[in-house]
Amino acid sequence: MQDMTEFAxxxxxxQPFSRFxxxxxxxxxxxxxxICLNIADHLKQQHCFVHxxxxxxxxDNAITFAxxxxxGGNALTLEFKINYLRPAIGTKLNARAVTRSKGKRQAVCQCELFILNDDKETLCAVAQGTVVPAQ
Structure with a gap:
């Protein structure tokens, strides 16, 4: 696993966008x-929720990594959908993705997104996607 951890x-x-x-x-x-992200003002929309x-x-990124x-290697998102459950208001976001099914040509993954506010995590969105090996 260490080699895959280093690879990931x-x-x-x-990823320039992830750094940005x-x-x-x-x-x-x-x-x-x-994947975690500290919330800054430039990541919010006009109602002060995370965009x-x-x-x-x-x-998307957590699903693709999972x-x-x-x-076993480089992958791309084939498709994904997201359901926003409640406004993301807080200090940090955590996206946790897990593979639910995998075959030779694709993996189906789910992701839960949690907002941290006052040391309490609240589920704010769920997503599902299909990932394929990069060619």
Whole structure:
């Protein structure tokens, strides 16, 4: 697993957008990943909630890492959907993705996004996606 952990962190560190937004790959498993993001004002929309695009980025990237780890290498998102459950108001976001099913050609993954506010985590969105090996 150590080689895949190093591989995952190298891939993550090579993502200009992840660096730009300030995200961190905090955990990886054989079929799972967690990405965290400290909330800053420039990540919010006009109602002071974290912008939906930020939540989508976290879900998509966490899903792709979970699926890629399960498939054993570089991966791409084939499709994904997200359900926003409540406004993301807080200090930090945690996106936790896990592979639910994998075959030779694809992995289906789910992600839960939690907002941290006053040391309490609250589920604010859920997502599901299909990941395929990068060719």
């Amino acid at each position: 962190h190298q891939i993550f560190n090579d 937004i300030g995200a961190t790959l905090t955990k990886v498993g054989t079929d799972s990943a967690e 939906g695009g930020v939540l989508s980025y976290l879900a 699926g890629g780890l399960a498939l």
